[in-house]
Amino acid sequence: MTVDLLLGLQWGDEGKGKIVDVLTSKYDIIARFQGGPNAGHTLEFDGIKHVLRTIPSGIFHKNSINIIGNGVVIDPVVFQKELEGLEKFNMDLKSKLLISRKAHLILPTHRLLDAASEASKGKAKIGSTLKGIGPTYMDKTGRNGIRVGDIELTDFKERYRNLADKHEAMIAFYDIDLQYNLKEMEDEFFAAVEVLKTLKFIDSEEYLNNALKEGKSILAEGAQGSLLDIDFGTYPFVTSSNTTAAGACTGLGIAPNRVKEVFGIFKAYTTRVGSGPFPTELFDETGQTIARVGNEFGSVTGRARRCGWLDLVALKYAVQVNGVTELYMMKGDVLSGFDTLKVCTGYNYKGQIINHLPYNIEEENVTPVYVEKKGWKADLTGMTKYEELPVEMKEYVEFIESEVGVPIRIVSVGPDRTQTIVK
Ligand code: GDP
Numbered sequence: 001m002t003v004d005l006l007l008g009l010q011w012g013d014e015g016k017g018k019i020v021d022v023l024t025s026k027y028d029i030i031a032r033f034q035g036g037p038n039a040g041h042t043l044e045f046d047g048i049k050h051v052l053r054t055i056p057s058g059i060f061h062k063n064s065i066n067i068i069g070n071g072v073v074i075d076p077v078v079f080q081k082e083l084e085g086l087e088k089f090n091m092d093l094k095s096k097l098l099i100s101r102k103a104h105l106i107l108p109t110h111r112l113l114d115a116a117s118e119a120s121k122g123k124a125k126i127g128s129t130l131k132g133i134g135p136t137y138m139d140k141t142g143r144n145g146i147r148v149g150d151i152e153l154t155d156f157k158e159r160y161r162n163l164a165d166k167h168e169a170m171i172a173f174y175d176i177d178l179q180y181n182l183k184e185m186e187d188e189f190f191a192a193v194e195v196l197k198t199l200k201f202i203d204s205e206e207y208l209n210n211a212l213k214e215g216k217s218i219l220a221e222g223a224q225g226s227l228l229d230i231d232f233g234t235y236p237f238v239t240s241s242n243t244t245a246a247g248a249c250t251g252l253g254i255a256p257n258r259v260k261e262v263f264g265i266f267k268a269y270t271t272r273v274g275s276g277p278f279p280t281e282l283f284d285e286t287g288q289t290i291a292r293v294g295n296e297f298g299s300v301t302g303r304a305r306r307c308g309w310l311d312l313v314a315l316k317y318a319v320q321v322n323g324v325t326e327l328y329m330m331k332g333d334v335l336s337g338f339d340t341l342k343v344c345t346g347y348n349y350k351g352q353i354i355n356h357l358p359y360n361i362e363e364e365n366v367t368p369v370y371v372e373k374k375g376w377k378a379d380l381t382g383m384t385k386y387e388e389l390p391v392e393m394k395e396y397v398e399f400i401e402s403e404v405g406v407p408i409r410i411v412s413v414g415p416d417r418t419q420t421i422v423k
């Protein structure tokens with residue numbers, strides 16, 4: 001069998017958790033391939049709202065196997081809390097949730113380094129989630145990291161101490177006033193490592209390739225979004241992993257020719273949390289309305305998300321980099337009520353109209369070029385069929401399809417599992 005990918009095409013929070021949950025019944029295995037507890041994936045069903053951080057969004061389905069791949073970074077402390085949140089669901093996590101031995105561990109000092117780095121940057125800060133993501137991936141590529149498999153080694157504590165001591169020297173180098181009690185953080189960390197050890201560690205690339213040979217189907221769940229990709233995002237205001245399609249191959253050990261469908265998910269408008277350029281950002285009442293109706297507050301940090309119009313230049317770029325075969329449009333319901341909607345179809349780049357993403361998309365270089373579309377007033381949240389949607393919304397959907405050249409297969413009209421229209 002083959003592997004399908006589900007990827008966020010914007011700056012994250014597109015609704016990946018909801019859609020993975022909706023799609024899980026079609027797959028045997030759901031696998032996360034990058035990112036870590038910087039992610040917050042929300043699912044809603046049967047009146048329950050649940051936010052997942054490191055655990056794949058297929059976990060609530062009875063028969064699904066959920067894998068945390070080698071490309072993921074795990075903070076045992078956050079992970080322990082995530083497991084506690086699942087206790088009331090009474091799942092057999094030992095057989096349902098498998099962890100790659102090659103996944104890297106986020107140490108308490110990685111979190112401190114993240115905070116120190118951000119504080120030292122002042123106004124130029126990335127706006128990171130402060131979960132230690134950047135420093136952990138730095139140690140991975142710098143070949144200093146500690147992996148899940150190392151927990152099973154007799155000298156785990158010694159390896160930990162060596163790296164943490166190095167980190168403490170680095171924190172001192174930043175010369176900022178960072179208050180912390182490392183002893184307390186370490187006690188919490190080692191207790192959480194004991195909890196992590198109760199789960200099954202696997203050689204996940206071997207497991208997944210064997211599963212494929214046995215005819216099993218796999219859905220790879222991305223975290224963040226394409227515009228936060230370390231290579232293709234709005235660098236340096238990005239995360240530290242490859243959030244794009246290629247990241248699924250390196251983050252799971254799956255060959256490119258095993259990938260079949262690439263599902264690209266986007267909001268009917270755009271949001272971004274943290275710093276960095278955002279050409280279609282709205283600073284007016286319209287932006288505030290979208291934020292309020294869309295409840296645009298980070299599921300991890302609670303920070304207000306910046307809101308703006310849909311940017312087709314950026315969307316086409318993400319579709320191209322990922323080889324998207326099907327689009328899923330989320331939060332269409334949030335746009336109900338506007339007389340007109342704007343969609344960015346090009347950029348005025350230093351006096352020239354372009355329709356690709358240039359090296360610099362900062363405000364001083366890029367002004368969005370908009371077309372106006374008729375809005376709709378109807379409440380979409382109870383609709384279940386594409387035909388029921390207002391004609392203006394169908395025109396909005398079909399306009400995007402014709403501009404991007406990829407069909408929109410799902411239109412989401414609310415946070416619940418059931419508020420999902422298949423076109
Ligand atoms: P993820 O990180 O991509 O999984 O997305 P988040 O969970 O961080 O943010 C998406 C938010 O939008 C969550 O609060 C979801 O419950 C909610 N959501 C998802 N789809 C829809 C939708 O179609 N309409 C509305 N109104 N909310 C949605």
Ligand code: IMO
Pocket residue numbers: 008011012013014035038039040041126127128129130131132133134222223224225228237238239240273274275
């Ligand atoms: P999900 O999976 C939205 C953003 C942060 C910051 C930048 C770097 O829920 O879509 P990091 O902590 O990764 O070093 O932060 O990336 N960011 C996200 N924004 N959704 C996410 O994940 C994000 N994960 C990181 O706000 O701008």
Ligand code: MG
Pocket residue numbers: 012013014039040041042299
């Ligand atoms: Mg999120």
